[in-house]
Amino acid sequence: MKKYSKFITSLFLIAAILAGCISSRPMETLAAEPDTMEVHFLDVGQGDSTLITCGDHAMLIDAGDDSKGTTIQNYLKKQKVDKLDYLVLTHPDADHIGGAPVIITKFKINKVFVSNYEKDNKTYQKLIQSLDDKRLKYVTPDVGAQYTLGTATITFLAPNDEYDNPNDSSIALLVQNGDNRFLFTGDAGEDAEEDILENGLDISADVYHAGHHGSKTSTSEDFFEAVNPSCAVISCEEGNSYGHPHAQTLNTFRTNKVKVYRTDEDGTIIATSDGKKITFNVPPSETWKAGEPTGSAAASPKTSSAKASSKPKEQSVPSSTNETVQSSKQEEAVAAPETPAAPEQPKEAAPASEAVQEPQAQDTQGLTYVLNVKTMKFHRPTCGSLPTTNRQDSTDSRDTIISQGYVPCKKCKP
Ligand SMILES: [Zn+2]
Ligand SMILES: [Zn+2]
Numbered sequence: 001m002k003k004y005s006k007f008i009t010s011l012f013l014i015a016a017i018l019a020g021c022i023s024s025r026p027m028e029t030l031a032a033e034p035d036t037m038e039v040h041f042l043d044v045g046q047g048d049s050t051l052i053t054c055g056d057h058a059m060l061i062d063a064g065d066d067s068k069g070t071t072i073q074n075y076l077k078k079q080k081v082d083k084l085d086y087l088v089l090t091h092p093d094a095d096h097i098g099g100a101p102v103i104i105t106k107f108k109i110n111k112v113f114v115s116n117y118e119k120d121n122k123t124y125q126k127l128i129q130s131l132d133d134k135r136l137k138y139v140t141p142d143v144g145a146q147y148t149l150g151t152a153t154i155t156f157l158a159p160n161d162e163y164d165n166p167n168d169s170s171i172a173l174l175v176q177n178g179d180n181r182f183l184f185t186g187d188a189g190e191d192a193e194e195d196i197l198e199n200g201l202d203i204s205a206d207v208y209h210a211g212h213h214g215s216k217t218s219t220s221e222d223f224f225e226a227v228n229p230s231c232a233v234i235s236c237e238e239g240n241s242y243g244h245p246h247a248q249t250l251n252t253f254r255t256n257k258v259k260v261y262r263t264d265e266d267g268t269i270i271a272t273s274d275g276k277k278i279t280f281n282v283p284p285s286e287t288w289k290a291g292e293p294t295g296s297a298a299a300s301p302k303t304s305s306a307k308a309s310s311k312p313k314e315q316s317v318p319s320s321t322n323e324t325v326q327s328s329k330q331e332e333a334v335a336a337p338e339t340p341a342a343p344e345q346p347k348e349a350a351p352a353s354e355a356v357q358e359p360q361a362q363d364t365q366g367l368t369y370v371l372n373v374k375t376m377k378f379h380r381p382t383c384g385s386l387p388t389t390n391r392q393d394s395t396d397s398r399d400t401i402i403s404q405g406y407v408p409c410k411k412c413k414p
Contacts, residue, residue, distance in 0.1 A: 178275020
């Protein structure tokens with residue numbers, strides 16, 4: 001009987017397809033249906049560690065300091081994670097890699113990504129030793145390279161250069177599940193943010209893991225505008241000596257109605273994405289409480305503003321225990337799930353400029369340089385990192401442009 005009805009169903013389907021009244025859409029939908037993705041912003045005190053699971057795949061971004069290795073190990077076990085598709089160590093500062101040797105020793109790991117900045121200290125040596133002991137290879141990801149994590153796609157955005165400091169050398173990545181986009185930038189500062197903007201990849205995100213624990217050296221205005229998040233998560237420890245998060249960063253979030261979640265107030269924060277909407281396990285913070293640097297960090301003269309806006313008036317932001325964020329990135333996201341990247345074959349970023357250069361010779365007579373009126377950089381018209389927004393074509397001389405305050409692009413060196 002069952003067999004018979006199945007047969008009838010098949011007949012009906014074939015007839016229907018022939019008649020053109022249904023497309024093959026149901027099958028496509030099945031294949032592209034995003035799995036549930038969970039992003040766990042672990043409370044590791046002053047440091048970063050984020051576990052992302054999607055279906056039965058998992059990745060860890062950073063591993064807190066060396067006192068947190070076992071805490072993270074236990075958390076992963078509780079989540080029934082016994083192997084990691086990827087371990088991403090954004091940069092070699094102790095609050096990001098200190099706990100990594102425990103994770104490397106205790107878990108099966110498929111791929112390890114590290115920054116191109118190397119440190120000459122014990123914490124770093126311990127990390128490399130643990131990787132070597134496990135015979136794990138580690139590479140710095142190419143900007144634009146994509147990997148899959150279940151139904152989610154990871155796109156690497158940085159490092160874009162070799163910097164003289166570990167923070168700017170941070171790996172940055174965007175993780176997209178269905179329409180939902182999460183951005184991680186490690187401790188990248190303004191220079192590195194600028195270079196991320198310059199590479200022209202889409203960095204808009206629903207959830208922004210605030211750069212450098214909410215420090216004012218990150219989340220520059222231009223960068224924030226491009227990310228345009230509806231939620232921000234800040235990983236820091238209550239009463240940390242660095243004064244994280246900074247009042248300036250909190251202000252940016254507050255003025256732009258970004259919901260803020262903080263590990264120093266709520267402990268581990270979990271965001272769940274079904275591909276359409278994102279739900280948090282806690283309501284957003286409404287304290288807008290800036291950190292107050294103490295000890296050597298307090299020597300900075302610019303810390304008074306932190307106190308000034310420590311306790312601003314309550315602003316009515318509706319909150320409930322399960323905050324839901326509708327993805328605002330519908331249009332861009334539609335195409336994303338259709339091009340899942342093969343895990344072992346990272347796609348290189350297409351040299352962004354090729355298509356742009358040729359036609360310019362024709363219709364822009366006398367074009368000398370291309371300006372970015374926001375970042376105040378100028379480029380040769382043939383540069384691979386021409387701005388897509390805030391662009392202004394110039395026919396002026398190099399000297400004139402420099403006298404207007406523009407600085408030459410580091411890549412095309414005009
Ligand atoms: Zn850090
Ligand atoms: Zn750092």
